[in-house]
Amino acid sequence: MQLSIILVSPARPENVGAAARAMKTMGFTDMRIVASDAHLQEGARRVAHGAGDVLDNITVYPTLAEALAGIQFTVATTARSRSKFHYYATPNELVPLLREKSEWLNHAALVFGREDSGLTNEELALADILTGVPMVADYPSLNLGQAVMVYCYQLSELMQQIGEQVSKSDDNQLQALRIRARMLLEKLNVSDDTKMVDWLEQRIGLFEQRDTAMLHRLLHDIEKKMAE
Known part of the structure; x- marks a missing residue:
């Protein structure tokens, strides 16, 4: 299964660079960005440090819905209360869930929201399941680059599994x-x-x-x- 990392309106180029570096380190290559040019700024390239190819291959979309074109399963990250969204997985719980999905789906995405406000309710509604990093305290919270690293590390074992690509329908x-x-x-x-x-x-x-x-x-x- 291919797993794309989608950043929605990232504001700081350093965060994009840190995310690219985390992806490259853990074997992920496809980054998509929604409504931002932060990856084109000098700070992104400086922090990426060896992950310039990830930055070079970024595709940009005006909306999250358009960035999800061709994606068959979407996981959205959120720091909000779980009370409204009952079906919620920790990074650790995503591993078996995505392993099962990889047997019949080709392409999934992990979506990260804005540094200051996360994802809107409308954007969260586009996801198949929500996830968040359990933390002892609400503050300090993880920044965008750190959050991407946590998930890339947790899910890297899926990327390291080598097997035949299952023939699947293009239908979602x-x-x-x-x-x-x-x-x-x-x-x-x-x-x-x-x-x-x-x-x-x-x-x-x-x-x-x-x-x-x-x-x-x-x-x-x-x-x-x-x-x-």
Whole structure:
């Protein structure tokens, strides 16, 4: 599985350079940046120190949604309370989750938010699952470069696994499942049940391949029955 690192509107070029260096050290190569040119500033190149190729190959997008084009599974980092988002993984818990996903998905992304305000609610809603680094105290918090290093270190074992690339469809099965579920809820006139909708949206990111296939099959049977 390819894992892209996406930085949303980074303000400090030094943080981008530190993130590039962390990626290079742990075997990651694809960085995407949303709405920022910080990587073009001198401070990024100076701090990257040997990871200039990561900076040179950065692709820039105007929005996170556009940066996620072609991504089949999205993990978004957040320092916010877990109370609203029940399905939340620590960096350590992401390892088995992504290992399973790598058996049927080709491309995942790990998204980091702005240094001062993180990701917006709308951006968090684009993720399949949320993650955060457990800390003893709320302050001092990790800066962007440190956070990227924590995750790259934790997930580096996945990058080091060598195996055959599984033949997969270009379709995003999880995204297709979300769309299909939303359409069914609308047909049943229960799409305004925000508690249920939120639960379903957040839960889908944890589904394994068999779960996803079985739910697609169930929704197909329901849709067929409703059409009679």
